[in-house]
Amino acid sequence: MRGMRILGFAVLSLLLSSSAYVLRVAANPDAPLSIYLTESVNATVETDGVHSLCGPWNVTGNVTIKNGAPEVASDLWVPLYLGGVPSGYYITALTVEESPSYASVTQESAPNWVINTYPAAGYGDPAAMTWVHITELRPGDRVVLRYVVNGSRMSACPPIEVSESIYPEKIVDGQSQQISLNLTIDTTLPSVSVRVRKVLPADNKAGDGWANAANNPVFTDGGTPDAGGTSLSADGKSLYWTGDGSWPDNWFTVTAGSPVHLRNAKIQGTPDLSEVGGSTQKIGMGTIFVQFHYGGTLTGNYVGYVYSVGRADLETQKEQGTKKADSWTEAAVFYDTSGTFDYEVVRASVWATTGRDPGTGLISGTNQTSSGSPLASVGPGEASTSYRHPSSPYNFTYSGVPKVWASFRFRIQRDEVNGWWNYTGSINGENSSGYSVYVVREKIWAVRGYLVKARKEVRGNGTSNVVCVTVELHNVGEWPTPYVEFYDLVPAGFAANPAATEGNMIFRPLSMLAQDADPGGSPPDYSLKTNPTGYSSGYVWKSYPIPAPQRGFSDWFAGTGSGNARDEPVVLANGTTVHLHVYPVDDSTVNVNGTDRAEGSTFTVYDGQPGETNFTVSWVQDGISGGGKVVISAQGLYPNLNMPIYNPVVVHYCLQGSGDYNVSDVYVVGVDPRNTLDASAVITPSAGVALGASTPEPLVAAVVLAAAALEALLLRWRSRRG
Secondary structure: OEOOEOOOEOOOOOEEEEOOOOEOOOOOOOOOEEEEEEEEEEEEEEEOOOOEEEOOOEEEEEEEEEEOOOOOEEEEEEEEEOOOOOOOEEEOOOEEEEOOOOOOEEEOOOOHHHHHOOOOOOOOOHHHOEEEEEEEEOOOOEEEEEEEEEEOOOOOOOOEEEEEEEEOOEEEOOOOEEEEEEEEEEEOOOEEEEEEEEEOOOOOOOOOOEOOOOOOOEEEEOOEEOOOEEEEOOOOOEEEEEOOOOOOOOOEEEEOOEOEEEEEEEEEEOEOHHHHOOOOEEEEEEEEEEEEEEOOOOOOOEEOOOEEEOOEEEEEEEEEOOOOOOEEEEEEEEEEOOOOOOEEEEEEEEEEEOOOOOOOOEOOOOOEEEEEEEEEEEOOOOOOOEEEOOOOOEEEEOOOOOEEEEEEEEEEOEOOOOOEEEEEEEEEOEOOOOOEOEEEEEEEEEEOOOOEEEEEEEEEOOOOOEEEEEEEEEEOOOOOOOOEEEEEEEEOOEEEOOHHHOOOOEEEOHHHEEEEOOOOOOOOOOOEEEOOOOEEEEEEEEEOOOOOOOEOEEEEEOOOOHHHOEEEEEEOOOOOEEEEEEEEEEOOEEEEOOEEEEOOOEEEEOOOOOOOEEEEEEEEOOOHHHOEEEEEEEEEEEOOOOEEEEEOEEEEEEEEEOEEEEOOOOEEEOOOHHHEOOOEEEEEOOOOEEEEOOOOOHHHHHHHHHHHHHHHHHOEOOOOOO
């Protein structure tokens, strides 16, 4: 926050007093005459948990000059530096938003005597300032000035950045789902105090895309912050992230280059797309309201050295010599008669004339003027509350009776207790509803239909420098997918092991491979092999449609026997979720709910009952006694070909190499991207193989797809197998 200074004025003849006016301020504790420069961000950012879009935003600057003293402050000159606006932005004209009816508030050039006594250091160049002149402010009154900084570079974002990630990034219409939320606050400013309130959509609000029900959606967990604390409102509709989690309590601090995170807040909700037209689309997931304080301005604008005056008296004195009639002395004294302000005297003059006009008939040698910044400081209640002109008493000779005149220019001292003070800072406060005007509007994809989810695991197989890759494809939606193409990339330095069978590549269930590069031999089972630049190779698989809502599972088991059993959730054809009690028996058998099932066999859950669904033991990984994968797929029907289709499908193959295995994303293509969840990839490295950076490259994706399109005609369709 910033400050102000004082204007001196000329005093005529023998004695003259002047009233000064001072500002009063609402905040505590503040100087008697207080000047505030605050800037706030007005911004709306939209995010879908992956991308953020910064729309038009601006900075509003408010300059408040307030008199908190029991006296009047007069002749205020307030210098504002408004040249701190970044390139690509523009500032509106300074406007007067509030002022007393008796006061004149104008923008004009400051008098030379103000500029000439402006402090040399720390307050900028007076000539570069915009000067605002206020004639007077009575006790308790204020003047409010305003400017707005707008950006022409609308892609730029505010200096307080709020980013969000959510998982899953897409949710299925009509299903109650848990959403995990992560928030990150970052800044380009040195240090900012922040607090955050996230509010979910209200219950039973028509047209919002959420089912009309109590507590839908609702927070179930406030997450874990690495700065400050969190709490939830009593109704679970609001999350508070503050210094200690209470609202509207204290703040947590964010510094430049050190973002703070809130991780794993949980929301439970059921979308209802019938409210918004029934089709796959983004729906609102609430609003984040961000409040912050910053001990400076966002633009670099500031208040310079303010001038103002208050009550003061001055006295001129003359005395005739007792021995010589033409011998005279002149003197001038300044008195601080304010009950509040300390003054700085910046100019003092005393002179004598032959007549009644102070501007004519100057008696030679009597004009004595001193100036400084300041000459002296004078305060009420001090041992001495007066200041005598440095030349007083000054002796001169005049044969008549001279008229003596005096002038003092003074200013209220920059002092937070007995003077003026400026306070500058940026704040993003609250509007009339109690919310900050810096908001982040959140949306999430609600999917009606199919929703493809991919997962990739890279694990060591116990042999040095060998890793095995498993890619799983699930449809977690409510409708079957169309044909699905997906592919994986083999990092440089790695190759299929054994090479002749592409690392013993398998695709399960095999009948789901719609296009096969080598239908006569199995394994390997893929649709296309490519050689993208920067990689050892690439594989493309084309799958028949994946059914829904029925869904099986793919999971890792630590070994064989009932001691390694898991309760695996599966979804039946009517959308009901049930659990299967499963454990591996050997390399080709699993036990399901107490019955041994061979690899490739089919069994029925809810036989003859609503929701009856067939499941197939798609794969039991060889060597499972030491740990391995089990895949049980739910069976659906593809009417076009009158064939069974399965959910999920799985690919598995092994590679040999050394160095970093860059975990390339699993790209899912050939389906509507709105209905595709981003793939996840994990690695458990083996000896000699380390985890490298993720290398999802759209260019590589384009190369693989182009190659697939060019070679598709050369490939033979796999005949359906039993």
